[in-house]
Amino acid sequence: MATLLTEKRTIAVAKTHKGREPQAVEVRGLVKRYKDGTEANRGIDLEVQRGELISILGPNGAGKTTFLRQITTELAPTAGTIEIFGEDALAAPQRVKRLMGITPQEAGLFGSLTVWEHLHLFARLKNLSSAAARSTTIEVIQTLGLASESSRRVSTLSGGQRRRILIALALLGRPPLLVLDEPTTGLDPSSRQAVWGVIRRAVTDGAAVILSTHYIEEAERLSDHIGIIAQGQFIAFGTLDELLGRLDRSYRLTWRQQLDPFGKDCVRYFASFREAQHFVGLEQPAEYSIVRASLEDVYFDLTGERFLNRKSEETA
Amino acid sequence: MRRLTEIICVFRIQLLSLRAEAGPFFLAGILFPASMYLFARAVSGAQSAQDHNRVRFVAGSIVFSISLTSISWLGYLLLENRFTGRLKLFATLPLAPSSYLLGILLFAFAQATLATTALLLVGRGFGVSMRPNIPMLTLVIMITVLCLCGLGVTIAARARSFTEGSLLTDALGAGLVFLAPIYYTPENMLPGLRTVSQLLPTAFAARAVETTLNGSYHVGSQLLALCLMAALTLGIGFRLTKWREE
Numbered sequence: 001m002a003t004l005l006t007e008k009r010t011i012a013v014a015k016t017h018k019g020r021e022p023q024a025v026e027v028r029g030l031v032k033r034y035k036d037g038t039e040a041n042r043g044i045d046l047e048v049q050r051g052e053l054i055s056i057l058g059p060n061g062a063g064k065t066t067f068l069r070q071i072t073t074e075l076a077p078t079a080g081t082i083e084i085f086g087e088d089a090l091a092a093p094q095r096v097k098r099l100m101g102i103t104p105q106e107a108g109l110f111g112s113l114t115v116w117e118h119l120h121l122f123a124r125l126k127n128l129s130s131a132a133a134r135s136t137t138i139e140v141i142q143t144l145g146l147a148s149e150s151s152r153r154v155s156t157l158s159g160g161q162r163r164r165i166l167i168a169l170a171l172l173g174r175p176p177l178l179v180l181d182e183p184t185t186g187l188d189p190s191s192r193q194a195v196w197g198v199i200r201r202a203v204t205d206g207a208a209v210i211l212s213t214h215y216i217e218e219a220e221r222l223s224d225h226i227g228i229i230a231q232g233q234f235i236a237f238g239t240l241d242e243l244l245g246r247l248d249r250s251y252r253l254t255w256r257q258q259l260d261p262f263g264k265d266c267v268r269y270f271a272s273f274r275e276a277q278h279f280v281g282l283e284q285p286a287e288y289s290i291v292r293a294s295l296e297d298v299y300f301d302l303t304g305e306r307f308l309n310r311k312s313e314e315t316a
Numbered sequence: 317m318r319r320l321t322e323i324i325c326v327f328r329i330q331l332l333s334l335r336a337e338a339g340p341f342f343l344a345g346i347l348f349p350a351s352m353y354l355f356a357r358a359v360s361g362a363q364s365a366q367d368h369n370r371v372r373f374v375a376g377s378i379v380f381s382i383s384l385t386s387i388s389w390l391g392y393l394l395l396e397n398r399f400t401g402r403l404k405l406f407a408t409l410p411l412a413p414s415s416y417l418l419g420i421l422l423f424a425f426a427q428a429t430l431a432t433t434a435l436l437l438v439g440r441g442f443g444v445s446m447r448p449n450i451p452m453l454t455l456v457i458m459i460t461v462l463c464l465c466g467l468g469v470t471i472a473a474r475a476r477s478f479t480e481g482s483l484l485t486d487a488l489g490a491g492l493v494f495l496a497p498i499y500y501t502p503e504n505m506l507p508g509l510r511t512v513s514q515l516l517p518t519a520f521a522a523r524a525v526e527t528t529l530n531g532s533y534h535v536g537s538q539l540l541a542l543c544l545m546a547a548l549t550l551g552i553g554f555r556l557t558k559w560r561e562e
Binding site: 069072073074075076093094095097098100102104106107108109110111112113117121122124125126127153155169170 | 318321322325326328329332333334335336337397400401402404405406407408409410411412559560561562
């Protein structure tokens, strides 16, 4: 309960930044209850400003994709409101989609089309003029490193290249809001870095971005605010520093008693570096490392997944 | 203007996809119906077949082709879009579901035009004497396409799985032709099914196409029936095709 109150305070602080212009995204009391009674989202509030990037983290089945699909008007909410740049997304889905670039978690491409044809035709479907569609297609092809593939049929491309096309489709026409559902899943590290650069540039240019991800590093590197969602609601929301500040013991000691490459790591958190060093002096482990706690530690602390496993390892 | 652009873009996407499927289209839209013409002619008495029978067989093959391309092919295409996630791509766009469907219908018209022209040439090649009333034939073909596409759209929107949907569209695409008195006279049908078989959209379409191939304009009642069926099937299909899930 205390956590929820903290989140509401955080959101209230965010509200004070509200200027005369409408927010990029304003979600209030969003509830999604399926016919079988499953509550995928349980009263989510969120505000996203222009030029702000919000990452949403959470375990599988936490309700991230359900939340994003409601923002993109693909799924009707059971209760709550969604406004995109002041427009009611539920009442005017086509109008708000003109302001959005969307990368769904899973979507199929037209394999018989070339990369150029695919992007150009979808740019036209975004109501861009022929000339504008042409220039934005050239732009996204270059931005996402697809120039050498532009005349290849989509069916001949690798999974990573197809994923980049899905991101490219979202970027067509430089929409002021990007909703990206696990955009870099399946990409190799260098492609992921390239996509991060593209997303950063979009934010610098003033776009608001909401992205869900399973990569903690992605959230750490890109986000202005990070929301951790579990069981259909935000259990934490804030900047990286705010989230790290939630940990009482922010130094992580990882050690092994024997130099065994297959041995399990033991993990313990300490309030200070000195305390961790003291512990090392007492235990005399074969190898160890002391690092500042990261978002990963906050995530595991809040969602109780691997963090608990580590504790049990430690106990063992 | 924007809506027209949307429709044309959806049409172009499907048309470009046809490049990779030109062979199967030739097979399903032209070769198979042309073979059915030869089969019907052979079964009905080969060389002794009268010209009016031959015209009926050409009309039947045209309707068969439209049925295969509008129900089976289009249905398959819509199912593929739905179950492989392509529909999601359209759903991310500021595109009305009706524009998507109209683009698909335009593609069906293009397929029907191509197949009908080819089958008319095949008929001519086989020496069938026809005096096609082109404007009226075009109208009949268009309404038939609308009516049969409506069935494909409805199945594609309602099917619970790709397999279920494709089985239904395949069965309907061929079944509606063989159950209707197209390659045979109504008298040859079982008495209990005779009336029903004559009320099938393919039966109205075959009669109308045959009439226009004989140069006549008198297809008012068939066109009216086809229009009503098209309004019904497309009405249901458009209603069922939604971007937003509940």
